[in-house]
């Protein structure tokens with residue numbers, strides 16, 4: 403049942419309020435990241451910031467919204483003449499939201515776990531892990547295929563178990579929960595929620611999920627409820643006694659191998675492996691990748707800010723974490739790099755041996 407208060411403010415205003423809460427939450431995350439960073443010196447405009455904001459958050463999600471809701475879910479519901487069908491429509495709105503929240507989160511735990519354990523499903527998820535510096539925006543980087551599968555499954559029960567009117571109020575409420583929680587677990591915020599970490603997922607566990615550390619490659623799959631990880635034996639926290647770990651925080655994030663930097667090559671790379679370095683080396687492609695940086699630098703230079711200051715301070719041009727990607731982009735040679743037992747190692751599949759790289763140790 404749609405709460406009277408929502409009906410009285412009107413559907414348009416209901417959407418507007420949700421549309422204000424999401425960016426307001428993002429601003430709060432940005433502020434907390436500046437004051438209490440989990441990993442120090444992560445810049446707001448870190449590498450991939452514009453990719454995540456413009457391509458993943460704005461363009462891709464708009465396209466997918468049309469595909470998932472208009473074409474697939476409501477398309478099917480209307481085609482079957484089920485507009486007024488909805489066995490859960492009479493139920494209390496908040497209880498209903500809670501049920502969808504719990505069941506979807508349980509599904510997400512297992513789906514996420516399968517994605518990490520199945521080589522085909524991994525292709526749908528690796529883009530999400532390609533961020534080298536995890537912040538509030540990093541969660542938005544999810545491959546088209548991953549969102550298509552997961553959101554269709556997430557919203558199908560809402561659309562088919564509620565009548566159209568109730569579903570139209572439930573979808574934005576659920577999407578709001580996803581958005582704020584997604585930003586929260588990825589946020590580069592040094593928080594300690596104590597025992598709550600066993601129940602509610604936050605940056606403490608999810609930052610580790612993104613770590614390029616051998617020991618945690620199959621840990622912390624939870625999205626919202628951390629308890630799934632502890633119940634099903636995949637939880638990891640370095641401070642958890644008696645566990646002793648080499649680092650209190652991850653030393654490096656992202657994939658253990660090189661991965662494309664642009665939206666379109668990331669999109670294609672899931673289906674077909676190709677030599678993305680060939681494109682990335684060409685001048686026009688480099689210009690495209692740096693286009694937004696150059697525009698911003700030019701714009702700020704009009705206000706008297708020096709170009710090299712803007713590039714170095716606002717953007718992440720020189721960063722040890724990226725250097726290794728830039729120098730070793732030969733995934734096809736089977737070269738992987740990650741932390742293992744407190745040492746940064748190169749793993750050459752052809753020689754099946756680990757080599758430590760002192761520079762990073």
Ligand SMILES: [Zn+2]
Nearest residue numbers: 514518527611
């Ligand atoms: Zn993952």
Ligand SMILES: [Zn+2]
Nearest residue numbers: 530541588608
């Ligand atoms: Zn994540």
